[in-house]
Amino acid sequence: MRKHASCIAALLVALAWMATGFAATPARPGDAAKAASGVWYEIFVRSWYDTNGDGIGDLNGVTAKLDYLQKLGVSGIWLMPISPSPSYHGYDVTNYEAVNPQYGTLEDFRRLVKGAHARGIRVVIDMVANHSSNENPWFVSALDPKSPYRDWYIWADKTTDVDTPNAFGGQAWHRAKDGQFYESIFDPAMPDLNYDNAAVRKKMIGIGQFWLKQGADGFRLDAARHIYVNLPSDVGNPESIAKNIAWWDEYRKGLDKVNPHTYLVGEVTRDEAADIAPYLKPLDAAFNFPIAKQLIEVVKSERNLDLARTLAQTYATYDHVAGDAMQKDAPFLSNHDQERVMSQLGGNPEHMRVAAALLMTLPGEPYIYYGEELGMRGTKPDPDLRTPMRWDRTLDAHGEATWHATSPANGGPISVAAQDSDPHSLLNWYRMLIQWRIDIPALRAGGFAVYPQADDQLVAWQRTDGADTVLVVHNLSGTAQILPLPADRFHELLRHSRSDTTVAGGRVDLPPYGSAILQ
Secondary structure (H helix, E strand, O other), rough: OOHHHHHHHHHHHHHHHHHHHOOOOOOOOOOHHHOOOOOEEEHHHHHHHOOOOOOOHHHHHHHHHHHHHHHHOEEEEEEEEOOOOOOOOOOOOOOOOOOOOOOHHHHHHHHHHHHHHHHOEEHHHHHOOOEOOOOHHHHHHOOOOOOHHHHHEOOOHHHHHOOEEOOOOEEEEEEOOOOOOEEEHHHOOOEOOOOOOOHHHHHHHHHHHHHHHHOOOOEEEEOHHHHHOOOHHHHOHHHHHHHHHHHHHHHHHHHHHHOOOOOOEEEEOOOOHHHHHHHOOOOOOOOHHHHHHHHHHHHOOOOOOOHHHHOOOOOOOHHHHOOOOHHHEEEEOOOOOOEEEEEHOOOOOOHHHHHHHHHOOOOOOEEEEEHHHHHHOOOOHHHHHHOOOOOOOOOOOOOOOOOOOOOOOOOOOOOOHHOOOOOOHHHHHHHHHEEEHHHHHHHHHHOOOOOOOOOOOOOEEEEEOEEEEEEEEOOOOOOOEEEEOOOOOOOOOOEEOOOEEEOOOOOOOOOOOOOEOOO
């Protein structure tokens, strides 16, 4: 009964999307080539598209779907780890300068990059620098105290309290087969590398340079704050944080020797903007974890929860610490470690649309997790957050990855085939919003200012790019809302998500869950 109920629920969600009338400014084919949207798209290659029938997505599958990504309007893709690894997820690397054979070859990667660049799409890959696999030849060799790789890892000595927890409260020290203890803050299979060793730093820079020479445009830096923040005594410790920043500055300078335009975005898992801001000095961007959490809360509650002011304070903090850093923000709604957005929102299609609209009108460069634009669902454990992308209505269609079972909630209506040509689908809603960023420069690169007239169920802010200022307004609620406008500004409706949006008489009337851009 539960299985049938899930299928019915998925169908009702799909029907709700189909019944929703959105309006006026759909994406136009080919417009993505006119300007870069600044939107990034995260891909788990294993779950993306399978070209050889083994049930596992591959790099050629990413190449095969570049036209889909171009039509969506993204200007960059982030590939989760693609190097050889004993795990399904790839975050424990055994060979940093190779491609996982299940995904293809280096030649396949170079072909993918060439195809992406031809479409104006940048390609970054996950760089897992904090730790290696315990099956990496470096660590296997390091088990011998006389090995030259011994000091590439962190070992307990006679003074070490091996019961000391890690920075998250879990186990920090793990016993090797011969009784030795090594540091590994994420998992026993992921021993931490020792960045006090110059040979490790040189090698990791060389690995980055290797991938740049293969055509990569940069890297998403996994666990960026944990190079030196490993134990409770490191958390909030200025010395540990400074060593982290110094390393990433060294890394940046090393990569710039190969490509001075290398893009680096860091995973800095902190709850306060002030803790993320220092990383914006050596990096091009950092993921905004606190704002991701607040966006979901705002949408679920249908209350603005002072979102605009929180955003303004965040950007002020970034700029104060890193200097003109607002555009370095990397906002997102969820990623491969978190419940999917649609699951967090309880399957509510209107809330999903509002969340997407909020994200796509923020400063910085937003990130989309694959399948988010279809409304895919997924909850813990982690493999269920990373299930195969839904291309066709049926699970046995060509190209569908089958390495992991698909949730009944991600049935036929939650697929590209079902939504591609439906003007009312969530997929086309995303295309519309991304097109707004392409069409309106202030959405991509403009400043940010709070619009104080917004009430409890509206959020509004101004984005200014040169002489051009636009007003962004979102109705969070299921009832129509009115926002008063100044006598001399914002009377031109540039874009609107719902057809019954109007501007007249010194006010904008927003229908339920509607968004508008005014000039």
